[in-house]
Amino acid sequence: MPLHSLVSVEKKGLRLDDEVHFIRSWFEKPLATGAVMPSGRVLARTMARYVDPTVSGPVIELGPGTGPVTEALVKQGVDPARLVLVEFNPVFCRLLRSRYPAATVVQGDAYRLRRLMENLVREPAAAVVSGLPLVTKPLRTRLRLMSDALGLLAPGAPFVQFTYAMVPPIPKALSGVRAEASELIWMNLPPARVWVYRGS
Numbered sequence: 496m497p498l499h500s501l502v503s504v505e506k507k508g509l510r511l512d513d514e515v516h517f518i519r520s521w522f523e524k525p526l527a528t529g530a531v532m533p534s535g536r537v538l539a540r541t542m543a544r545y546v547d548p549t550v551s552g553p554v555i556e557l558g559p560g561t562g563p564v565t566e567a568l569v570k571q572g573v574d575p576a577r578l579v580l581v582e583f584n585p586v587f588c589r590l591l592r593s594r595y596p597a598a599t600v601v602q603g604d605a606y607r608l609r610r611l612m613e614n615l616v617r618e619p620a621a622a623v624v625s626g627l628p629l630v631t632k633p634l635r636t637r638l639r640l641m642s643d644a645l646g647l648l649a650p651g652a653p654f655v656q657f658t659y660a661m662v663p664p665i666p667k668a669l670s671g672v673r674a675e676a677s678e679l680i681w682m683n684l685p686p687a688r689v690w691v692y693r694g695s
């Protein structure tokens with residue numbers, strides 16, 4: 496493909512390099528990567544819409560990958576300096592650091608969230624936005640992650656999670672937690688849904 500075509504593809508928001516990085520990561524670690532392709536723009540935008548950029552505090556993103564949701568958060572009005580990006584894959588971390596130099600990129604295991612954020616997040620977070628392949632984990636690990644996330648969030652602030660599954664990634668009937676779901680997003684491959692959990 497000639498260079499000018501690559502540039503126009505980049506302008507349309509489709510970063511071919513990102514897809515190559517992503518597919519490679521999926522081949523190496525399919526369960527941890529959790530998807531063959533990065534999320535599409537409609538899914539990323541739907542996730543970002545649950546984040547109110549006027550609410551102060553850090554916005555923590557778990558499993559940002561090559562950053563499609565990160566980009567949607569910035570477009571939504573979140574200052575990149577407020578972003579704390581927790582990613583396992585060192586290649587994705589390098590990419591995110593070069594693309595969002597003002598953000599804090601933490602290379603680590605998001606399922607150890609409380610410990611990872613201990614000395615990093617000092618005020619209640621405005622949102623936790625997760626692209627982790629949560630359903631590959633046992634329920635108790637998912638519940639611990641959400642409990643850690645709710646512990647970091649300001650009261651009523653959202654824990655946003657997408658899933659390709661037909662069932663909620665975390666049960667919706669938990670005491671002290673309100674859950675809501677988006678419509679199924681058919682414009683994503685595969686179709687996905689966004690779930691939002693808030694402490695009440």
Ligand SMILES: C[S@@+](CC[C@H](N)C(=O)[O-])C[C@H]1O[C@@H](n2cnc3c(N)ncnc32)[C@H](O)[C@@H]1O
Pocket residue numbers: 527528529530532533534557558559560561562563564581582583584587603604605606625626627628
């Ligand atoms: C399904 S991909 C989503 C990537 C991106 N958010 C998107 O929407 O395209 C899952 C991402 O979570 C990362 N990941 C998986 N397990 C992780 C963990 N325990 N801690 C941090 N990141 C993890 C993977 O490396 C991958 O980037």
